[in-house]
Structures are given as C-alpha cells and as structure tokens.
Amino acid sequence: xxxxxxxxxxxxxxxxxxxxxxxxxxxxxxxxxxxxxxxxxxxxxxxxxxxxxxxxxxxxxxxxxxxxxxxxxxxxxxxxxxxxxxxxxxxxxxxxxxxxxxxxxxxxxxxxxxxxxxxxxxxxxxxxxxxxxxxxxxxxxxxxxxxxxxxxxxxxxxxxxxxxxxxxxxxxxxxxxxxxxxxxxxxxxxxxxxxxxxxxxxxxxxxxxxxxxxxxxxxxxxxxxxxxxxxxxxxxxxxxxxxxxxxxxxxxxxxxxxxxxxxxxxxxxxxxxxxxxxxxxxxxxxxxxxxxxxxxxxxxxxxxxxxxxxxxxxxxxxxxxxxxxxxxxxxxxxxxxxxxxxxxxxxxxxxxxxxxxxxxxxxxxxxxxxxxxxxxxxxxxxxxxxxxxxxxxxxxxxxxxxxxxxxxxxxxxxxxxxxxxxxxxxxxxxxxxxxxxxxxxxxxxxxxxxxxxxxxxxxxxxxxxxxxxxxxxxxxx
Amino acid sequence: xxxxxxxxxxxxxxxxxxxxxxxxxxxxxxxxxxxxxxxxxxxxxxxxxxxxxxxxxxxxxxxxxxxxxxxxxxxxxxxxxxxxxxxxxxxxxxxxxxxxxxxxxxxxxxxxxxxxxxxxxxxxxxxxxxxxxxxxxxxxxxxxxxxxxxxxxxxxxxxxxxxxxxxxxxxxxxxxxxxxxxxxxxxxxxxxxxxxxxxxxxxxxxxxxxxxxxxxxxxxxxxxxxxxxxxxxxxxxxxx
Numbered sequence: 001x002x003x004x005x006x007x008x009x010x011x012x013x014x015x016x017x018x019x020x021x022x023x024x025x026x027x028x029x030x031x032x033x034x035x036x037x038x039x040x041x042x043x044x045x046x047x048x049x050x051x052x053x054x055x056x057x058x059x060x061x062x063x064x065x066x067x068x069x070x071x072x073x074x075x076x077x078x079x080x081x082x083x084x085x086x087x088x089x090x091x092x093x094x095x096x097x098x099x100x101x102x103x104x105x106x107x108x109x110x111x112x113x114x115x116x117x118x119x120x121x122x123x124x125x126x127x128x129x130x131x132x133x134x135x136x137x138x139x140x141x142x143x144x145x146x147x148x149x150x151x152x153x154x155x156x157x158x159x160x161x162x163x164x165x166x167x168x169x170x171x172x173x174x175x176x177x178x179x180x181x182x183x184x185x186x187x188x189x190x191x192x193x194x195x196x197x198x199x200x201x202x203x204x205x206x207x208x209x210x211x212x213x214x215x216x217x218x219x220x221x222x223x224x225x226x227x228x229x230x231x232x233x234x235x236x237x238x239x240x241x242x243x244x245x246x247x248x249x250x251x252x253x254x255x256x257x258x259x260x261x262x263x264x265x266x267x268x269x270x271x272x273x274x275x276x277x278x279x280x281x282x283x284x285x286x287x288x289x290x291x292x293x294x295x296x297x298x299x300x301x302x303x304x305x306x307x308x309x310x311x312x313x314x315x316x317x318x319x320x321x322x323x324x325x326x327x328x329x330x331x332x333x334x335x336x337x338x339x340x341x342x343x344x345x346x347x348x349x350x351x352x353x354x355x356x357x358x359x360x361x362x363x364x365x366x367x368x369x370x371x372x373x374x375x376x377x378x379x380x381x382x383x384x385x386x387x388x389x390x391x392x393x394x395x396x397x398x399x400x401x402x403x404x405x406x407x408x409x410x411x412x413x414x415x416x417x418x419x420x421x422x423x424x425x426x427x428x429x430x431x432x433x434x435x436x437x438x439x440x441x442x443x444x445x446x447x448x449x450x451x452x453x454x455x456x457x458x459x460x461x462x463x464x465x466x467x468x469x470x471x472x473x474x475x476x477x
Numbered sequence: 478x479x480x481x482x483x484x485x486x487x488x489x490x491x492x493x494x495x496x497x498x499x500x501x502x503x504x505x506x507x508x509x510x511x512x513x514x515x516x517x518x519x520x521x522x523x524x525x526x527x528x529x530x531x532x533x534x535x536x537x538x539x540x541x542x543x544x545x546x547x548x549x550x551x552x553x554x555x556x557x558x559x560x561x562x563x564x565x566x567x568x569x570x571x572x573x574x575x576x577x578x579x580x581x582x583x584x585x586x587x588x589x590x591x592x593x594x595x596x597x598x599x600x601x602x603x604x605x606x607x608x609x610x611x612x613x614x615x616x617x618x619x620x621x622x623x624x625x626x627x628x629x630x631x632x633x634x635x636x637x638x639x640x641x642x643x644x645x646x647x648x649x650x651x652x653x654x655x656x657x658x659x660x661x662x663x664x665x666x667x668x669x670x671x672x673x674x675x676x677x678x679x680x681x682x683x684x685x686x687x688x689x690x691x692x693x694x695x696x697x698x699x700x701x702x703x704x705x706x707x708x709x710x711x712x713x714x715x716x717x
Contacts, residue, residue, distance in 0.1 A: 053617060053625060053627075055693075056585050058696070058697075059585045063584060172697075173696065177696065366694070394617055394619050
C-alpha cells in the first residue's frame with residue numbers, strides 16, 4: 001500500500017512575539033522533505049496611514065509593536081526628518097541614540113532571559129509545562145532576576161527620557177520635544193554599574209554553556225548567507241544612523257555605504273503564497289540567492305570594530321567562532337548579549353559628554369520634500385520606513401520593511417535544516433518540535449512588527465496526511 | 478425716569494442647596510458659580526449657548542423631561558437635581574455615542590492628554606463604548622497654511638462656528654447637512670485654505686474641544702489650546 005505524504009503543523013510557534021505557524025512536509029519514507037515558517041496575520045499599517053498628517057506617523061507607527069515601539073518611532077521620525085529636509089540638532093541625534101540603545105537592551109533582555117533562557121537553562125528536552133520563565137525563576141532565581149533587572153534598566157531609561165515605557169511620544173519630526181535634564185542624566189548614569197555587572201555575569205555563564213549546545217549550534221540555521229547592518233564611519237555597528245553594509249558568508253564586504261534613500265535598488269520584496277510575511281532579498285544576487293540575515297548576528301558580522309573596551313574584547317572572541325562570518329543562528333543569542341554590553345558601555349560614554357544637556361533639541365520646518373526614507377537598527381535588525389506625502393503634508397503612500405521580514409528567507413531555510421536533522425518518523429516528539437521552534441526563536445522574530453500582527457495561543461501540533469486525516473496530535477498550554 | 482432695566486435676584490434649590498442668582502442666568506452658570514459640577518462640551522463661557530451636546534442635562538422638579546442646563550434660565554423656587562441614576566446613564570450614553578460616531582484615536586491625536594472629550598470620558602468613568610463604532614471615512618483638510626481640520630475628531634459642538642461668527646465676526650465656519658452626515662465647513666464647503674472669509678486668526682482652533690482643529694506641525698499630544706482670550710475679549714467688548 002502506498003504511504004501518503006504527511007505534514008506536521010506547529011501552530012502557533014510559542015515564546016515569540018506574534019503568531020506564526022510551522023509546517024513540516026514528510027515524504028513517503030517519513031523523511032522531512034520541506035518545511036515552511038508561515039506568518040498568519042495581517043494588520044495593514046501601510047494602508048490605514050494614508051490620508052493622515054505626516055507629523056502623526058512616528059506615534060502611529062510606534063503602535064505596530066509594544067516591545068520595540070521606540071525603533072518604529074526612530075525610523076518614522078527619521079523618515080519625517082527627510083520630509084522636512086532639515087538637519088536636526090546634534091543633541092537631538094544623541095538623545096535619540098540613547099533611547100534607541102535603551103530599547104535594544106530591554107528588548108534583547110526580553111528575548112534572551114524571558115523567551116530563550118528556558119531552552120538554554122532547563123534544556124530543550126525539559127517538561128514543556130515548566131519550560132518557561134517561571135521554571136527558570138524556580139531553578140535559577142538569580143539569573144531570572146538578572147534578566148528582569150536588565151530589562152527594567154532599559155525600560156526605565158525609556159520612561160525617564162520619553163515620559164512612559166511603551167509608546168512615548170518624545171521623538172518627533174525634527175528632533176525630540178524635551179531636552180535631557182541634569183538630574184535625569186545622573187539618574188541614568190547611576191543605574192549603569194548594576195546593568196554592566198549583570199551582563200558581564202551573564203556572558204561568563206553563556207560562554208561556558210555554549211559547550212552543551214554543539215548539536216544545536218551545528219544545525220540551527222547554520223548555512224552561508226549575506227549579512228546586512230548599518231555601520232558608522234569607524235566601522236562600528238550604528239543603531240541609529242550610519243550606512244548599510246553587506247558582507248558575504250566569507251566576511252567580504254560586497255557593498256558598503258548604501259544610503260537610506262537607495263534601499264530599493266538593493267532590497268527587493270518577494271511574496272510567497274504561504275505567508276503574509278514578505279521575503280526580502282538582495283537584488284544584485286536575485287531571488288532566492290540574495291538571502292540575507294540582519295540583527296545582532298549580522299551587525300557583529302559586518303562590523304570592523306566596537307570602540308568600547310569590554311564589548312570589544314567580547315566581540316573579538318565572538319569573531320573567532322567562525323573563520324569568516326559567524327554562520328550559526330544559535331549565535332544570535334551570544335551576539336545579543338554582546339550587543340547589550342556594547343549598548344550599556346556606549347550609553348555611559350554618550351551620557352558623560354556635557355553637550356548631551358544642550359537645550360536645542362528640535363528643528364522646525366514645513367515639509368520640503370514629498371518623499372522620505374528613515375533607516376535605523378531595531379533590536380531585531382535593520383528597519384526601513386518610507387513615506388510619500390502630498391503638498392499639504394498628508395501621507396499618500398507608505399512602505400515598511402521590518403527587521404523580522406529581512407530574516408524571513410533565512411528563518412525558512414533554518415526551519416528546514418533543523419527539521420531534517422531533528423524530526424524523524426511520523427510520530428511527533430515534543431522535544432524535536434521544540435528544537436524546530438527554537439531555531440525561529442534565535443531570530444527573536446517580532447511577527448507583530450513584521451506583518452504588524454498580534455496574537456497568542458497555546459501550541460497545537462497536528463500530523464496530517466495528504467487526505468486531511470489527523471495521524472497524530474498534541475496540544476500544549 | 479431711568480432707562481436702566483432692573484434685574485431681580487431669584488432663589489432656587491440645586492441638589493438640595495439653596496442658592497440665589499440673577500434672573501438672567503442659566504442653571505449651568507449658577508451651578509458653576511457654586512462649584513456644582515455639570516458636565517458640558519459645547520458650552521464655553523463667552524459664546525452663546527446652543528444646547529447641542531446634551532451633556533448638561535438636569536432634572537427640574539415638575540418637568541418630566543430632562544432639561545439642558547446651559548439654556549435653561551433659572552426661576553424662582555426652581556428645584557434642580559444635577560446627578561441621578563437616570564442622568565448619569567444619559568450622559569455616559571451621550572459620550573459613548575460621540576466616540577462611536579467618528580474615529581477618535583486618542584493614542585495618535587495631537588490633543589491626547591489635553592482633550593475635553595477624553596477628559597469628559599474620564600470624569601464620567603467611561604471605560605468602554607457599548608455601541609458599535611461607525612468608522613466613517615472622513616478626510617483631513619490640510620489646505621490652510623497654518624491649521625488643519627480633521628473631521629474624524631469633530632464632535633459638532635459648533636464652538637468654532639460661534640467663535641468665528643460672534644467674536645471674530647467672519648462667520649467662516651458653519652454646519653452643512655443633517656444628522657450623521659453633518660460636517661463643519663468653511664465658506665460654502667470650500668477647502669479651508671481657499672476660504673475668502675477666513676482671517677487666519679486661529680480662534681476656532683483654540684476653542685475646539687478636541688484635536689479636530691489644530692496647528693500644523695504639532696506632533697502627538699503637543700497641541701495646547703489657549704482660551705484665555707475669550708473671556709478677555711468678551712469683557713472688553715461689553716465695557717465699550
């Protein structure tokens with residue numbers, strides 16, 4: 001009798017931001033043939049902003065996400081700066097950099113400690129009922145507390161600068177709407193030593209823990225791709241400004257100095273029928289060869305140096321992991337921790353300069369350009385907001401390319417690689433599925449952002465035959 | 478013989494309190510003089526009351542229907558109740574209907590945190606809207622060089638219409654159509670920027686209770702409405 005091909009569906013993928021599904025296609029022999037990561041929700045921010053005054057865009061677009069609203073604020077405000085066609089005051093740029101770094105620290109802390117540490121600390125095979133932040137709190141209370149404290153550090157800075165932790169409206173077209181007071185500056189500086197201690201302690205532990213995960217490192221989206229990230233004139237990762245650099249898997253710079261306004265010459269968006277999330281690719285190499293990755297791993301791969309003492313040391317060790325570019329997506333976790341360290345050190349450097357208290361923090365102008373692009377680095381990678389307006393300043397068109405979107409092709413390929421390695425036979429084993437999910441978690445995808453969707457449900461996995469019959473089924477949560 | 482008309486003082490009861498006031502005053506004015514809270518959105522000291530928003534409804538003994546306090550003159554021996562289960566329910570419903578009628582998205586509004594409608598919802602403990610939202614497709618008029626009109630946020634209180642007519646004397650603003658199709662318009666429904674009568678004085682912007690009329694260039698929560706000019710101008714004109 002002919003055995004029908006089977007499909008395993010992981011729906012939804014848990015411990016990520018948003019709602020996605022994985023399907024794994026099995027062949028007659030029970031061997032994985034294909035796998036896809038589907039993003040199943042749609043929100044349509046690009047459409048409903050049409051007709052709105054452009055000054056509203058930073059706050060409107062920040063609503064895409066409750067985890068990284070600051071990233072959208074920054075990219076949107078930069079696109080609006082381009083519409084005003086003004087040079088914003090240097091202190092405003094520094095203040096925007098500070099809030100953006102605080103956001104990267106808090107978001108990375110959330111990803112590492114709250115979402116991924118259960119896999120890393122308790123193990124991929126641990127009882128799924130307790131494989132969460134509460135399980136970590138029970139068995140490793142110090143580390144869990146560190147994670148919570150570190151996230152709070154970033155969130156507190158955002159609140160002190162922007163007035164509230166989620167969706168502050170402090171970043172506006174032309175700059176920011178309040179200067180930094182000396183009292184606030186000192187408050188922030190006083191919290192830095194503890195944050196530094198936490199991240200140094202966490203890195204010490206993670207370096208030794210990586211030894212346990214050799215199989216995952218080898219199979220978690222460990223393949224050559226391009227990497228993209230913003231770098232400044234010194235070749236450091238630049239989270240706020242900078243120009244786009246592309247390196248290949250051998251670590252060679254294949255393109256450098258790309259300006260925000262030129263993005264559409266280099267980044268194309270392919271639409272796959274199986275997902276609401278578009279698949280961006282690097283145009284000069286075409287689809288799908290132009291697969292690239294963004295985010296912490298990519299940023300540390302494209303950088304020439306990190307000019308902060310502790311972060312430089314750690315980054316140098318990271319670069320030793322691969323002879324050229326570091327390929328395994330498992331190292332996203334490591335890169336995330338290094339970035340937290342870098343951001344904390346850089347926060348201290350920037351806040352220690354006296355000009356950060358300068359009162360001139362906003363430029364005023366009417367729109368002088370009908371089209372503007374804002375490009376910055378969000379925690380999960382490069383973020384692009386592109387707006388067009390009419391003569392009156394009302395938005396006529398918008399295009400957003402979100403960090404998670406850039407990684408879509410790589411996530412799909414990563415899921416296939418892990419599924420081929422870990423999924424065997426037609427019986428669902430929870431730990432193997434968790435490993436497939438964990439590949440996705442490496443990228444810390446924010447599906448809410450990338451499709452501009454939100455949702456959370458218990459995990460439901462079905463093993464389905466081609467005629468629709470359910471062969472096996474497990475439910476989680 | 479004197480031409481001066483004599484205005485008499487009358488006494489009435491508001492929420493059980495004996496109060497006295499000039500006979501040409503309204504219940505709303507008297508209540509406010511005695512720090513008795515009666516909510517309102519269309520009423521603004523210095524403009525003629527129109528009784529449009531129906532938030533200041535009160536119970537008057539002997540009259541079965543609720544009465545708008547802003548246009549109800551006081552009478553000798555009148556007994557007024559400003560709070561009751563019936564009134565509270567009515568007021569909440571009025572504000573919920575205002576929210577449901579257009580697209581009030583506080584989070585991205587220039588008047589967020591300084592909006593009369595938002596403050597009213599807070600004062601009346603409104604935490605949800607019990608009627609379906611209408612989601613009308615309404616435009617933003619950004620043709621004026623300094624100001625914008627976002628019809629999504631208009632509650633048709635007509636403060637702009639009255640201040641433009643009564644104080645500025647231009648009568649640029651008016652209302653067109655009826656019911657849910659009503660809109661505030663400039664001149665004969667021309668774009669604001671093309672209005673012949675508008676003097677660009679900005680009074681309409683500052684009396685507007687929501688973010689419907691605002692200054693260009695203002696970002697979210699940045700629009701501060703300054704209304705001190707209104708009692709000042711009114712007093713100066715009366716003393717002429």
